[in-house]
Amino acid sequence: MLKFEIITLFPELFKEHLNNMPFKRAFKKNLAEIKLHNLRDYAIDKRGTVDGTTYGGGVGMILMVEPIYKALKTVMNYTDEQMKNFKQNAGAEKTRVILLSPNGVKFNQSVAEKLSGLSKIVLICGRYEGVDARIQEYFCTDTVSIGDYVLSGGEIPALAIMEAVVRLIPGTILKEEATKIESFADGKLEYPQYSKPENFMGLKVPEILLTGNHRKIEEWRRVNSRKTQ
Numbered sequence: 001m002l003k004f005e006i007i008t009l010f011p012e013l014f015k016e017h018l019n020n021m022p023f024k025r026a027f028k029k030n031l032a033e034i035k036l037h038n039l040r041d042y043a044i045d046k047r048g049t050v051d052g053t054t055y056g057g058g059v060g061m062i063l064m065v066e067p068i069y070k071a072l073k074t075v076m077n078y079t080d081e082q083m084k085n086f087k088q089n090a091g092a093e094k095t096r097v098i099l100l101s102p103n104g105v106k107f108n109q110s111v112a113e114k115l116s117g118l119s120k121i122v123l124i125c126g127r128y129e130g131v132d133a134r135i136q137e138y139f140c141t142d143t144v145s146i147g148d149y150v151l152s153g154g155e156i157p158a159l160a161i162m163e164a165v166v167r168l169i170p171g172t173i174l175k176e177e178a179t180k181i182e183s184f185a186d187g188k189l190e191y192p193q194y195s196k197p198e199n200f201m202g203l204k205v206p207e208i209l210l211t212g213n214h215r216k217i218e219e220w221r222r223v224n225s226r227k228t229q
C-alpha cells in the first residue's frame with residue numbers, strides 16, 4: 001500500500017481526477033491511498049493567512065513557512081522535537097517529502113519507478129510566487145519539477161506524478177503487460193496502433209497489420225517504435 005499525503009490550497013482540484021483510472025482501481029484494491037490536506041486549515045490566523053511578502057522586497061506573495069510546518073507536523077505525526085531533525089527522521093521512515101517546484105530534479109519514468117516502491121510520499125504543492133526557502137532547506141527530502149516551465153502551482157505536477165507512480169503499482173493496470181510494453185518502459189515509445197475502420201476516408205491501416213502474420217507484425221512494430229532519445 002502506497003500512501004500519498006497532499007498539502008495543497010486547492011484540494012477540490014484533485015477530486016474529479018482521482019475518481020477515475022488508474023486511481024479508482026488502486027483505491028478499490030487497497031494498493032494506494034491519497035489524503036488531501038488543505039493548507040488553509042494550518043493558517044497563521046483566523047482570517048486564513050498562509051502567504052506573505054518577501055524579505056528584501058520583490059513582487060508577489062510567497063507561502064509562509066509556518067502553515068506548511070504545521071501541516072507537515074500533522075501529516076508526519078511528529079513532535080516539535082522530531083521536526084528539528086525532519087530530514088533524518090523522514091529518511092529513516094522511508095518517507096519522501098517532496099516540494100513541487102520548477103527548480104527541482106526533473107521528473108521522469110525512472111524517478112516514477114523509484115517512488116512506486118515507497119510506502120509513503122508527501123507532496124507539498126507550492127502556489128503564488130513561491131515558498132519560503134526554509135521549507136526546501138529543512139522540511140523536505142526532495143524537490144521535484146515536471147518540466148522547465150512555470151505553472152501557477154504544484155497541483156497539476158502532483159497529479160502527474162501520482163498518476164505515473166500509481167500506474168506502476170502491480171495490480172493497478174489490468175494487463176500487467178500494458179505497463180511493460182508501454183512508452184518509455186524499455187527506452188522506446190509505443191508503436192503506432194490502429195482500430196476500425198481499415199479505411200477511414202482514404203486513410204488506410206498498414207496492410208501488414210491485417211495479414212495475421214505475427215512474426216512479421218512483431219518485426220514491423222519493433223521497427224516502427226520510436227526511440228525516446
Ligand code: ADE
Nearest residue numbers: 100101102145146151157
Ligand atoms: N510548480 C510550478 N511549476 C512547476 C513545475 N514545472 N514543476 C513542479 N512544480 C511546479
